[in-house]
Amino acid sequence: MASIRFDKRIICNGVILNTKYILTTSNCMRKRALSRLKLSVGSSSRGTGGTEVGVCKVTYHPQVGKKNFGSNLALMNLCEALKLTDSIKEIQVIDKEPDLKAKATTSGWSTIMWGASLREPCETVSAYVLRKLDVNLHDPNSCSKDRKRWFNISSGDTVQNICVTRKTESCSFDKGAPMVIDGKLAGILALGDCSKEPEVFINLFHHKAWLE
Structure with missing residues (x-):
C-alpha cells in the first residue's frame, strides 16, 4: 500500500x-x-x-x-522501480466476481473520530498507524439508491461497484484504499465518509483486462 x-x-x-x-x-x-x-x-x-x-x-x-x-x-x-520487501508487496487483482458472503478487509489511515465546532464543521482526526478493518459486502442493487450516482448498471445488469458497510464506528476518507478478498485485490475505495450510508469500492474484476 x-x-x-x-x-x-x-x-x-x-x-x-x-x-x-x-x-x-x-x-x-x-x-x-x-x-x-x-x-x-x-x-x-x-x-x-x-x-x-x-x-x-x-x-x-x-x-x-x-x-x-x-x-x-x-x-x-x-519514476523508478520499487524493490520488493516484507513491507513493500505487490498484489494480484481478483479473478472472479466477489462473493457477497466472502470475508473482506480494507486498510488505511482511516479517520477515527468525527467532530464538529463553529470553526471546523468537518474536523477529523486520523489514525497514525495503518489500520485494518473487516467490512460486509452487500448486494449493490439493494443499496444503489443510497449512492445512486456511484452505480452504473450495464446492459448485462453487471454492477461495476462494490457496496460495503464497516463493522466499526470509524469514519473513512481513504480514497484509493484497497479491499482484499482471499489475498487478492477486489476493489479500491471511491467514496467513504462518516455517514451511515454504504461505502463504495470500484469492482476491479471488471477492469482486470485494462489493468494487465
Whole structure:
C-alpha cells in the first residue's frame, strides 16, 4: 500500500500492482502537478518512515469523465522501480466476481473520530498507524439508491461497484484504499465518509483486462 502526498500532505492512498505501477482513483490525480507528487511505501506510520518515490506518468481509465463512476481509476507509473520487501508487496487483482458472503478487509489511515465546532464543521482526526478493518459486502442493487450516482448498471445488469458497510464506528476518507478478498485485490475505495450510508469500492474484476 502507498500513501499519496501532494506538497507533503497526504491526499489519497494507492495499491502496489507491481514494481512500476500503483493504482488509485482518478479524482486523486486530477489537476495535480507530477513534480509535486510523492508516494510513500513500506511504512505503517502515517507521514513517517518508508521509501519515497516519484510519479513520472499517470494513465487514466478510458471511461473516466464519461459519467461512469465505476471506471474512476488511474495508474501511476513510477519514476523508478520499487524493490520488493516484507513491507513493500505487490498484489494480484481478483479473478472472479466477489462473493457477497466472502470475508473482506480494507486498510488505511482511516479517520477515527468525527467532530464538529463553529470553526471546523468537518474536523477529523486520523489514525497514525495503518489500520485494518473487516467490512460486509452487500448486494449493490439493494443499496444503489443510497449512492445512486456511484452505480452504473450495464446492459448485462453487471454492477461495476462494490457496496460495503464497516463493522466499526470509524469514519473513512481513504480514497484509493484497497479491499482484499482471499489475498487478492477486489476493489479500491471511491467514496467513504462518516455517514451511515454504504461505502463504495470500484469492482476491479471488471477492469482486470485494462489493468494487465
